[in-house]
Amino acid sequence: MINWSQHPKIKLAVHILYRQGVLAYPTEAVWGLGCDPFCEDAVSRILELKGRAEHKGLILIGSHWDQFKPYLQGLDSAQLKTLQASCDKPTTWLIPHNGTAPSWVVGDHDTLAVRVTAHPLAAGLCRAFGDPLVSTSANPQGLPAATSGFKVRCYFPQGLDYQTPGRVGGATRASEIRHLLSGEIIRQG
Secondary structure: OOOHHHOHHHHHHHHHHHOOOOEEEEOOOOEEEEOOOOOHHHHHHHHHHHOOOHHHOOEEEEOOHHHHHHHHOOOOHHHHHHHHOOOOOOEEEEEEOOOOOOHHHHOOOOEEEEEEOOOHHHHHHHHHHOOOEEEEEOOOOOOOOOOOHHHHHHHOOOOOOEEOOOOOOOOOOOOEEEEOOOOOEEEOO
16 A cells, blocks of 8 residues: 655645645545645635635645644534544535634635545645645536546646646545534535
8 A cells, every 4th residue: 555645746745735836636536626725825726726716615634633623622522523433425524613724715604614534645645744735626616526637637737736646536426514513414425
């Protein structure tokens, strides 16, 4: 099995992230676009590439719940246990926004969207970076999400700083989105 967090191409990707870059990388079901969530310029570039409005907000992915500690402050032990319970499919949680995430990531919401990714490459990228990353589907607004590296290059022949190797995981649908406090399923996965 490949240790993606130590792979030379992932180390290059992390170097690009530190230089305010925008990446494409595979996730569980689709290719994603990502960057450092605290780099407003990189987030703005992703939104421009996609034609996505900032008010919609973005998802953060991490390799483990420990990477989300600052964002989880204020949650009680039962809520933390719910988050950390194993899910049989990729699940993005809407958690209360505690003021830690930048406004350009949260958008007009009072919640922050977070997911621990099970995709080995995406998780290795987050581990190597040391923090969560912005993750949004690699597609212009209104078009189907890219499920291959070739489709990413077709959608974005310019504007990306790097595209990792790899393939999407075995999930057939985008991640389920659940609201932590209400338990409501916002999007079926």
